[in-house]
Amino acid sequence: MDFAFTTIQEFNDYFKDDKTCYQFLEAQRWPDGPVCPHCGSTKKPYSVTPRGKQKDIPTYRCSERSCDLPFTVRTHSIFDGSNVPLRKWFQAVYEISTSKKGISSKELGTRIGVSQKTGWLMNHKIRNMLADTAPKLLGETDMVQADETYVGGKNKNRHKDKKIEGSQGRSAADKTPVVGLIEKGGRVMTFVTPNTDADTLNEIINNNVAEGATIVTDAYRSYATIGNAYTHITVKHEDGGYVVEDNGRKFHTQNIENFWSQLKRGYVGIYHYMSPKHLHRYCNEFATRYNLRDVSNIARFLHVVRNADVEKITYRKLTAKA
Ligand SMILES: [Zn+2]
Incomplete structure (x- = not known):
């Protein structure tokens, strides 16, 4: 067209x-002509001429005798x-x-x-x-960065989002955790979760990252149990390090952190409040926008x-x- x-x-x-x-x-x-949405028939339907306001709208009636229903x-x-x-x-x-x-x-x-x-x-x-209606495994072409963030909470608490020692910045009584996986130079996936336990994180990783992939995380203890199926690289932010070099390759979690920044700017600047119930929809929206960034x-x-x-x-x- x-x-x-x-x-x-x-x-x-x-x-x-x-x-x-x-x-x-x-x-x-x-693309190959009308398909009846009621019964799936591809038999040429009857054209119907609607009246009034609807008169210009292409309207059909299924030509299968057992169906015979109207549709657009x-x-x-x-x-x-x-x-x-x-x-x-x-x-x-x-x-x-x-x-x-x-x-x-x-x-x-x-x-x-x-x-x-x-x-x-x-x-x-x-x-x-x-x-994403047909998600694929991440990590087949490049390293995967895994990280979680916390979204929501009362406005008055927002500026108090300070680091607690040993928590890697995780301090979020009234916030909802979101886990993110991002393939460097590729796609991002987000998951709204009830918690950030090792079991929760491992399940997400095992279901969405290809075996044999390299996974980069920070030093949060829930990531310590990432299985042998992966090469796990830990970036220790607390030691002031943001890049780990290994065999001339550089590993970091910068891409997922940039994505969280975008999500949070959207949250604060546009939506002001995202209810935990709808949070996964907003996350999908931001993830899709990211994944379609070059189109x-x-x-x-x-x-x-x-x-x-x-x-x-x-x-x-x-x-x-x-
Ligand atoms: Zn039909």
Whole structure:
């Protein structure tokens, strides 16, 4: 598809009306023609002519006798069950996937012309689309840095985030731990965890890092039990060292620390508060933005739109008590 933009104006010019957006989404989701979202049939569906406001929206009815249900390209996608025009959804995807530091629900609502509550729901749904749907093992091409950080807590406690001796800076009664793995020059993965015990950290590492990889951590004691399957290099920050040299190679945890800085700047500057329940979504959003850092705005937008076929999240589900 001939499709290019570098600014929001060009983006809005391209997606000039809802019909264009539907046709675009169809080309992305159904490259070989419509697929019934109810029964999966690829048999050519009947075209339906809707009335009123919906008259320009491509609408179908499944031609399988046992199914016979109506659908559009939005059915059973992240855009389903919403009165917000697809064009506004696309604008929201653009805003969220291209903003460097994230965007608050209120700001999103203002920019695309929906209420804050609607903006909040769209924000969460799009973040869900941003999740890595086919993660691969880390560490096959370069060293992996493992580290954890603490997010949240009351504003008044934030400046008291000082190091306690021997804790490697871990002092966080009312904060939520996030464990991060980053491949130098590659991808980052984040995990919101109940604690930072050795068992928790080892399980995450064993499930996500390729055997034989080199893992770099600081001297936190939970990392002391990383198994023989890995080469473990410890950087002792307390001794003033930030780089360990071994056979002419330099090992450090700078990449994951830079990622935490980005996450925390987003937290403080944009979102002000992330509830522990939704923290993994925000972490996914930041991780995806990092992992797609070298791709164009177009590719980033397409990545999100092509992942539209995910399990539906409803407002009720998002607001349910954990
Ligand atoms: Zn069907």
